[in-house]
Amino acid sequence: EVEDKLSFIRKGEEAYAQALELVTRIDDEEEDKLFLLAATGTDLGINLLSQARTIAVALGDGSGGVAKTAIVDLAAESDRVKDLILRSINAFSQAIDHSPNDAGAWCGLGSALIFVDPLLSQHAFCRALQIDKSIAE
Numbered sequence: 001e002v003e004d005k006l007s008f009i010r011k012g013e014e015a016y017a018q019a020l021e022l023v024t025r026i027d028d029e030e031e032d033k034l035f036l037l038a039a040t041g042t043d044l045g046i047n048l049l050s051q052a053r054t055i056a057v058a059l060g061d062g063s064g065g066v067a068k069t070a071i072v073d074l075a076a077e078s079d080r081v082k083d084l085i086l087r088s089i090n091a092f093s094q095a096i097d098h099s100p101n102d103a104g105a106w107c108g109l110g111s112a113l114i115f116v117d118p119l120l121s122q123h124a125f126c127r128a129l130q131i132d133k134s135i136a137e
Contacts, residue, residue: 002058009051016044034098041095042105048088049112052081088112103132 023036059078092109095102110124128135 002054005054006051009047009054012047013044013051016040016047020044038095038099038102038105041091041098042102042108045088045091045095045105045108045112048084048091049108052084052088052115055081055084085112085115089116101131103128103135106131107135 020037020040023033023040026033026036055078059081089109089112092105092112095105096109099105106124106128110121110128113121113124
């Protein structure tokens with residue numbers, strides 16, 4: 001069942017990776033190119049983080065219930081979870097490189113960083129709020 005969920009989510013990862021490849025081919029003069037790179041990178045980051053979360057739940061993360069272990073610990077113990085989290089951080093960081101004022105990308109970065117660097121995660125969340133106060137809702 002978990003592998004079926006992951007298989008479904010990975011299809012999204014493949015689609016976002018293809019979209020990202022297509023967007024990189026757009027002429028640099030196109031005014032929407034940076035926005036599209038940021039949006040696609042953010043979507044890819046969310047997808048990768050969703051995969052990590054799905055695996056973490058299967059391995060025993062008890063968010064919303066009795067915790068057997070925390071996803072933070074799973075990130076340290078599971079190479080698969082750690083890899084997905086680091087890849088999501090990279091995707092969000094690249095999105096921010098393309099559009100530094102994208103609050104969603106900063107929020108996504110904070111959501112991924114919380115598992116490896118809580119202080120830096122807090123900075124990313126604060127930056128998202130500086131850009132768009134409504135994101136707190």
